[in-house]
Amino acid sequence: xxxKLLLGSTALAVGGLVAAPAMAADPIKMGVxxxxxxxxxxxxxEGTYALNGTSVQYNGIQFIQEGEIHFIGQTKLDNGTSxxxxxxxEAWNPAAATTIGGVTNATRQIDEAxxxxxxxxxRVELGGKDDAPYIMYYGTPSALLGFGFVQHNTSFxxxxxxxxxxxxxxxxxxxxxxxxxxxxxxxxxxYTPRFAGLQVGISYTPKMNIGTGSMWGLQPGxxxxxxxxxxxxxxxxxxxxxxNDNSWFNAVAIGANYLNKFGVVSVAAYVGYSYAGFTPSNNxxxxxxxxxxxxxxxxxxxxTNWKQFAAGxxxxxxxxxxxxxxxxxxxxxxxxxxxxxxxxxxxxxxGMMYETGPWQFSVGGTISTNNNGNGIGSVVNCAQxxxxxxxxxxxxxxxxYFGNNTAAGxxxxxxxxxxxxxxxxxxxxxxxxxxxxxAIFNTxxxxxNAVAGQSWAALLGMDFRF
Numbered sequence: 001x002x003x004k005l006l007l008g009s010t011a012l013a014v015g016g017l018v019a020a021p022a023m024a025a026d027p028i029k030m031g032v033x034x035x036x037x038x039x040x041x042x043x044x045x046e047g048t049y050a051l052n053g054t055s056v057q058y059n060g061i062q063f064i065q066e067g068e069i070h071f072i073g074q075t076k077l078d079n080g081t082s083x084x085x086x087x088x089x090e091a092w093n094p095a096a097a098t099t100i101g102g103v104t105n106a107t108r109q110i111d112e113a114x115x116x117x118x119x120x121x122x123r124v125e126l127g128g129k130d131d132a133p134y135i136m137y138y139g140t141p142s143a144l145l146g147f148g149f150v151q152h153n154t155s156f157x158x159x160x161x162x163x164x165x166x167x168x169x170x171x172x173x174x175x176x177x178x179x180x181x182x183x184x185x186x187x188x189x190x191y192t193p194r195f196a197g198l199q200v201g202i203s204y205t206p207k208m209n210i211g212t213g214s215m216w217g218l219q220p221g222x223x224x225x226x227x228x229x230x231x232x233x234x235x236x237x238x239x240x241x242x243x244n245d246n247s248w249f250n251a252v253a254i255g256a257n258y259l260n261k262f263g264v265v266s267v268a269a270y271v272g273y274s275y276a277g278f279t280p281s282n283n284x285x286x287x288x289x290x291x292x293x294x295x296x297x298x299x300x301x302x303x304t305n306w307k308q309f310a311a312g313x314x315x316x317x318x319x320x321x322x323x324x325x326x327x328x329x330x331x332x333x334x335x336x337x338x339x340x341x342x343x344x345x346x347x348x349x350x351g352m353m354y355e356t357g358p359w360q361f362s363v364g365g366t367i368s369t370n371n372n373g374n375g376i377g378s379v380v381n382c383a384q385x386x387x388x389x390x391x392x393x394x395x396x397x398x399x400x401y402f403g404n405n406t407a408a409g410x411x412x413x414x415x416x417x418x419x420x421x422x423x424x425x426x427x428x429x430x431x432x433x434x435x436x437x438x439a440i441f442n443t444x445x446x447x448x449n450a451v452a453g454q455s456w457a458a459l460l461g462m463d464f465r466f
Contacts, residue, residue, distance in 0.1 A: 028073040028084060036067035036091060036464045037146045039436070041158060043457030048162045048390045049449060051407055054382040056390055058160070060457075066146065066153040067091035067464075068111055083117040110234070112184050125189040128234060132189040132201025133178045133255025133272030139312030139325030140176065141353040143362035144424025144438045145463045149176050149325065149349045160453030162379065162390045163444040166215050167451040168331065168370035169418040170444055172347035176325045176366065178272040178310040179253055182208045182233050187251075197260040205251035207231030207241055208276060208306075212332050215450075216301035216374050217394060218294065219281075220332070221247040244281050246294050248306050248332065251276035268314040268323075276306040278332065295337070299401045299411065301374040304334035324350035333374070338402065339413070341373030351422075358428035365421045375401070375411030376448045392450055412447035419443045424459075432465040 045058035069091050074084025088111040114127025142148030146156050157164060157174070164170045171181070187205040209221035209231040222229045222245055230238040231247055243249065255272030280294040280303070294303035312325035326348050333343040351364020382390040395401035395409030403410045424438030441456045 026075055028075045030071055030073035032069065032466075033072055034067065034069040034088075034091065034466055036065070037153065037461060038063070038065045039146065039156070039459050039461035041457040041459050043158070043455065045158065045160055045455040046453040048160060048379055048382060048453065050379045050382045050390055051449075052381050056162070056382045056384060064156055065092050066156065074116075081117055081119040083115075085115050086112065088112040120193065122193055123189075123191045126187075128184045128186050128236070129189060130183045131179050131187060131203035131205070131253045131274070132191055133203065133253045133274065133310070134180065134183065135189075136191075136199065136201050136255045136257045136270060137177045137272070137310070137312060137325075138257055138268040138270040138314050138323065140323045140349040140351040140364050140366070141314065141321045141362055142351060142364060142422060142424060143353055143360035143426050143436070144422055144440075144459070145426060145434065145436055146461070147174065147422060147424070147438075147440060147459075149174060149351065149364060149366055149420075149422075158440060158457050159442050159444060159455050163451050163453035166376060166392070166448075167416055167418055167444045167446060168343060168372065168376075169345055169347070169368040169416050172327055172329065172345055172368040173349075173366045173418045173420040173442070176310065176312070176327050176347060176349050178255065178308050178327070179251075179274050181212070182210050182251075184233055185231060185251075186237060194259070198256060198258050200254070200256045202255075203251075203253045203274075205231075205253075205276070206249065207243075208233075208248040208251055209245075210248065210306075210332070213301060213303055215376065215392065216299055217296045218301055218303055219246055220294070220303055221245055243279055246279075246281045246303065248276035248278050251306070264317045266314075266316040268312075268316075270310070270312040270325075272308075272310045274306075274308045276332075278303050278305050297337070298395055298398050299374060300337035300339065300398075301343075302334045302337060303332055304330070306330065306332035319355050321353045321355070322351075324348070331370075336373040336375075338398070339373050339375070341413075342371050343373045345370045359425065360427075361425045363423050365419065367419045368417070370416040372413060372416045372446065375413045376416070376446065376450055377409055377411055378406040378448050379450045380407060390450075406448075414447040416446035416451050417444070426463070434463040436461045436463060 041062050044060045047055050047057040049055045069089045071087045076082045114125050114129040116125045140149040146153045185205050185208050189203045191201045230241040253274035257270045308329045310327040314323035329345045335342045347368035349366035353362035377392040379390045380393040393409040421441040426434045426436040437460045439458050444453050
């Protein structure tokens with residue numbers, strides 16, 4: 001279900017680490033853990049049909065997998081503080097190396113990597129790590145491990161790739177958590193001790209390079225893992241960190257959850273908010289013969305300070321867990337210069353899970369809408385060969401973009417929608433071994449062929465925890 005750290009009631013304040021020169025009773029001892037998931041899917045993904053008659057179609061049967069190997073070590077100092085580290089190695093990483101701006105980037109092998117410490121006064125984490133409000137989240141439950149509504153494995157989407165990339169509402173049908181777009185950026189987290197059921201967590205991130213807005217010709221930040229640049233959504237660092245490169249800086253996120261039990265009913269409530277300031281580039285680049293800015297004067301799209309708000313609630317009793325959640329996300333985009341409309345996403349999810357013995361069963365759904373204030377173009381051509389991709393015609397002027405000729409790049413306006421219904425079950429075969437099965441139904445829709453597509457699949461899989 002949820003990828004959640006059991007925070008308990010203790011953690012560490014930074015000052016506690018340096019308050020006394022305590023020596024550890026034992027050196028750090030490393031252990032190995034992790035997980036591996038495998039699914040076989042049988043169903044259908046609706047293809048994309050371009051204006052010129054070409055299309056890309058998708059196979060209805062697929063095997064997908066994802067895994068990590070975790071190296072974890074900690075020790076307890078004589079003053080009562082526990083300190084350690086965690087490094088997560090990708091156990092399934094088939095992505096090829098990429099070349100951006102003439103720089104070839106090696107395939108990433110490390111996911112999260114961070115130091116941690118905790119004591120009676122709280123917990124701190126420092127490094128490439130999910131932020132505190134993300135970890136503290138409670139919302140819609142799911143028995144379909146690796147999918148669900150919290151933050152599924154990114155390779156488990158089972159949606160039309162073109163529609164998923166251009167439908168601004170699609171991301172949040174499976175990611176109701178705060179700051180899911182920039183999970184593993186280098187940051188510092190602090191969690192308070194739990195008091196009367198309440199715990200507060202806060203995170204600070206110096207810089208984030210997150211891709212958003214490319215469908216409107218925006219250029220947010222450098223490409224992934226560009227040499228000499230920090231702030232990527234991986235465990236990366238650099239000697240020096242440029243500021244004027246269309247990135248987000250000084251991101252602060254705060255969240256709180258409340259856990260309690262009233263008779264036979266257990267309650268879990270959550271709320272969180274995040275803010276990151278945007279810094280434009282305003283640098284001239286010969287490659288594009290123009291300014292690298294956070295705005296596009298042809299279509300009126302622009303990047304701005306990134307803001308999100310999320311809330312969730314769960315009730316559990318007699319083996320049943322009922323939960324729901326809500327998220328608002330401005331996607332780091334400002335109101336369009338010409339239409340005045342925003343590009344905010346609002347998503348709601350709800351579901352129920354029942355647990356008995358080794359079994360878990362769940363059903364749930366989510367709906368996400370985006371105002372589409374920037375509009376969206378139409379797919380004019382789909383190519384197959386070394387890559388199978390569909391292209392959107394870019395308008396040469398504002399009059400074309402806000403005109404009627406879709407083949408020349410005219411945009412279409414109106415709400416963009418994404419929804420998901422999920423039915424799942426899992427059965428514990430033994431310690432750390434579960435078999436999963438179920439079905440998913442995804443519907444992406446909107447005013448353009450670039451954002452629409454339906455998909456469904458029956459699933460059967462395994463989950464290993466070690």
